[in-house]
Amino acid sequence: MTDRPARLAVGVVSAGRVGAVLGAALARAGHHVVAAAAVSTASQRRAEALLPEAAILPPDQVAERADLVLLAVPDDELPGLLRGLIATGSLRGGQIVAHTSGAHGSALLAPAAELGALPLALHPAMTFTGRPEDLQRLVACPFGVTAPDGEEIAWNVAEALVVEMGAEPVRIPESARALYHAALAHGANHLITLVAEAADLLRGAGVADPGRLLGPLLSAALDNSLRLGDRALTGPVARGDVGTIRTHLGVLRAQAPESLSAYRALAHRTAERAVASGLLRPGQAEAVHFELDEEQP
Incomplete structure (x- = not known):
């Protein structure tokens, strides 16, 4: 894929049921999960099991180290998390910033896009246990993907990441996300x-x-x-x-x-x-x- 590096440094915020599994799927695809945020005991155990090479760090330090920042937090937490990462200078131009929320499209990430980051919404349409068997269930799982209207490169990057995880991208326009x-x-x-x-x-x-x-x-x-x-x-x-x-x-x-x-x-x-x-x-x-x-x- 010429639209992005062949091997991305991935930062996962946070290592919940979804984030840990998607991080592991990206690692399986050849990317390097360099860091993950994991506060609870359960998320720390998930990170140890599924993201063994990732350093456990606060969210701002996770984002600083990453080419691909994967925001896998509950819907209502996303805006505040994004504001915090921008306020700490943790996001920069050239990064891919993706969230896993089904309720939001890529427009939510507009503040990151203003910095020059590529905003993507990657929502796996399945339920997660946060256990290794989810990786197998992810194969052929459909993802609702959304990128900024008219930015075909962004759509291609979103689809490529999903395909690399073994899943199936389905384009959902921003206007249809809700x-x-x-x-x-x-x-x-x-x-x-x-x-x-x-x-x-x-x-x-x-x-x-x-x-x-x-x-x-x-x-x-x-x-x-x-x-x-x-x-x-x-x-x-x-x-x-x-x-x-x-x-x-x-x-x-x-x-x-x-x-x-x-x-x-x-x-x-x-x-x-x-x-x-x-x-x-x-x-x-x-x-x-x-x-x-x-x-x-």
């Missing part, structure tokens, strides 16, 4: 909540190992939905089985009222999507919506 992240959070985070609630309900029904029931069912549902979209919808809402829905609402009200509002909201949305995809007739959907609203306290 919607991109909302989609991923809505799908992944709320899926976990939904599965956990289903498991709780099964335990309430006396099932000692909910995973034995949910595993095959949910795996098939996820596979079908990714391949078929709304055509994969099944169940009482998609069939317009109002009597079954009424039974569900009654038992949830009596035994798991904390799950009732989520059931209603998802059932309403399922009915709307079932109509739009032709699975449910409008008249049937009207009866479903009426039943769901009728049960309101």
Whole structure:
């Protein structure tokens, strides 16, 4: 790649679950992780396991030593961290400054760009444990990459770094970054909540190992939905089985009222999507919506 040095000195701020793994992936690709910030005991252990050649230093000293400064901190911490690095003179022209936040694009790094740094957003679309096995999971993982509009060299550098880590870059324009992240959070985070609630309900029904029931069912549902979209919808809402829905609402009200509002909201949305995809007739959907609203306290 002619747009950047063949071997970069990488600084990781900080060695959390994401930063430590991405740093290790960059090292595997031939770059040199020279330093990492690691405050907590857990992050220090991650750095020792995944970034054994990195010096453990404060964030400003990590950035000073790096050609590529990888900012892997929670979304809300990024602006303050960036201001601090600039205030201490730790960033300079010619560096690559990349963050791993899904919620932000490269525009957040504009203060670094004003110094002459190359700003990139590199967001891996997977969950991390911070353990070595994440490196294998990173292979072929999609990354949402964003660089400044119209700066093709920056886009190329972002894509090259992702490819070197064995992953797959997907271009996300700055203007679409918030919607991109909302989609991923809505799908992944709320899926976990939904599965956990289903498991709780099964335990309430006396099932000692909910995973034995949910595993095959949910795996098939996820596979079908990714391949078929709304055509994969099944169940009482998609069939317009109002009597079954009424039974569900009654038992949830009596035994798991904390799950009732989520059931209603998802059932309403399922009915709307079932109509739009032709699975449910409008008249049937009207009866479903009426039943769901009728049960309101």
